[in-house]
Amino acid sequence: MDYRLFDRVRRNVTPIELDTIESYAQGRIARREFLRRGSMIGLSLPVMAAVIAACGSDNNGSSGGTAAPGGTAAPGGTTASGGTTAPGGTAAAGNIKQGGTLRIVAQKPAGPLDPVAMADLGTYMPVTTCFDYLVDALGGDVRPMLAEKWAPNADGSVWTFNLRQGVKWHDGTPFTSADVVATMDRLAGSNLKASIAAGATKALDDFTVEITLLHPDGQFPQQVGAYNPQSVITPKDFALGTTLDQRKTGTGAFKLTKYDAATGATFEANPDWWGGKPFLDKLEYTFSDDLATMVSGLQGGAADAITQYSVVGGDAILNDPNLVTEIIRGAAHRQIWMNCREGDFTDKRVRQAVAYGLDRQALLDTILKGKGDIANDHPIAPIFPFFDASQPQRKRDVDKAKQLLSDAGKAGLAATMYFPKLQEIPQLAQIVQSQLKDIGMNVTIQQEAVVDGEEWCKVYDSTKEPAGCDGGKDFGIVDYGLRGVPDVYLVKAYATGEWNSAHYISEPFRAAVKAYQSSLDLDGQKAAIKTIQQIANEDVPYAIPYFYNILFAHTKKVTGIVATGLGHFYCGKAGFTE
């Protein structure tokens, strides 16, 4: 340890930054986690490099912590790692030739290309191909995109972003702080309403904005990066409801040239992109809502890459030696929700019985072919640095489950479980039905017509908090994509009414979430998360059997695609190697 260098660095940082530096120096977080957290709070690369140099080999990254969200997992079969290169950074691999058209088969957009209202991967793809975020939070590290630097105040309640200069919209007009202010004000009424209010974002000058949060948040940059796709920065005159195909613009690497909601979209490279001229000349998206068709397209040579696919139905890709599957390990999961407010699941013993009835390893092996992590009925995945690994893992216990049902007076309970037709969820529903039969439950399963329309998310009782979105049902499965931090799961699914399908109310849980969010140091977060894990595991508003890996694939000659944990691609540095 070079104490002189270390002390010099320590003297010039804020308390939040100091906590991160100390955590690394004391070996409580690994080097990767240090970089992730440091970049999140705006520590400059020279400062982080100085800290790492000062700590020397005493801390080589092997201690503490775990892989960051979006990091890569050991691939199965003929897979390779991916998904961690910055969209505006350097290319993922050398020998990329200039030119070519990358053909991607992608999910069909479920709605208009409205950056604020979009809610599905099919829509994220074209929208985020044209628009950029303030920061790139793809691989766990937070890196510059439209913001070059950012920093919080002492308690993390005010964040200042220094914007990149010289960026132009596709129509040639300059990008300025007015665009960011307008975007944030739009989001204050929708996607970021839990974090900011309208008027909370101020332009200090043409290229500096200051965002005052409703409450301190040491991880706020995650809210304005790819894990929150609706936070793409749009022009100041982009009204609510304006769609990309109506107004073809953006600051991104590609310009939309043609869009047909039924068939696909084409984009041409933006030679003036702030990240440098893209390798590719064009991007072509072919839309499909059928995985078999998408798989055939990739295998049959009609596409060069496929967006997020599931093991179920996509195993032909995994077994194809000519294709490369990239895996992003993370916190994406399925929640088996049970209505805590009314119906047969109000007694927590019934919900616990369901949780004890699940054979998680069998689900993981059968449905995901092992490509995921076993979960413990809370949304904190092992990849998070504050994950409490000391909590005992809930295992299948049929006798205990039967006893719990009997104690609750619900032996032989009959229930209907609703689920969307999305990736492996129908198979999950079938196997859960079968497993719960062993504990004496008679589960009928019913597939919903749409993935995430009103059938799931209808606010059927908005006067009673939390209103939740369960379409008036008691029991079902819902999907949650990968996020860089678990705040969305904790706040929207558990602590507030917005996506609270289970109608779960727990003041201790809400207090723990608040404590977690206001903690600016790792120790504070760990303590709060430990409580969160315990309460969620005990109350089981949602049985969570596994965290699944995000898979996407491409041919061997393609390189440089950066995928987010939500599945959408960045192709600014993608290209062909031959």
Next chain:
Amino acid sequence: MGRYVLRRVASAVVTLWVLATIVFVMVNVLPGNVGRRVLGPFALEDDVVRFNHQIGTDRALISQYLTSIKRVFTLDFGNSYQSGEPVKDIIVPALFRSAKLAVLAFVITIPISIAAGIFAARRQDKVADRAVVNTGLATSSIPDFVTAAVLMSVFCVHWKLGHVFADPPPGTSVIGQLPYLLTPAMALVIAYFGYIARMSRAGVIDGLQSDYARTATMKGLSKGQVMRKHILRNSLAPTITVISVQVGYLFGGIIGVEKVFNYHGLGSTIFNAVTSHDIPVLQGAVLLVGIVYMLSTLVADIIIAFLNPRVRLEASR
């Protein structure tokens, strides 16, 4: 003949009205809130209410019905709820895509299957006849989407002889589009070959055993002349009727084949409109299919009347 055509057109207008009414009833029994479905789960309730008001789904049913009937007869279906595009910009390209596939499939199927039917009829109960009948029975009993999936796997994915996606890139020439459409067209050819071949075989067998064929033969006409001038004219009427019905199906009913080849014809347009609650597109596309059905049966009737003097005579009365 002119009066006959006019009568058919008038009847088509009534059929259109009935069809429009059925579509209206059907879309109004679909469960759910259109605004919520279109704007998504995260839209504010006020926005949903405003959207429903804007598109008129909060109006009285009778008012909505009159609007929908007006749309049918003005052929102005408004804008798609889903994409905001004019409906005609969605359904007309889909119609052309369906037409391309249907025409190619029929150009291959009709001559092959009619020829096979005649061939089999002239060799009734012989090995060749049984081969045609049994092959036709086997191929037509396999659902078209299954055939499509098999052809896709073998020819497009494994041997890479065809295109996995049947939609050719924009700007592809007519000839250049053929390779893209050939494999899905072959799936339809296989599905319809047996059906049309058996119909034409049965008609020709009837014709061969008829009094007029015997009279023509006794008059000294050659076998070929009897077949061309007498038997085919009479016996092809049921086959033409069958083909005309299949035209409508090919435009709107081959969702499975379209899905397998990621082809965006009217079938998948209708399917998507149903799942996304896009009522204007659904109305427009279904009515378009209805118009295709009516036109194809009208054309079939005219062809039959042209081929068969008795039909012409009845029509003129």
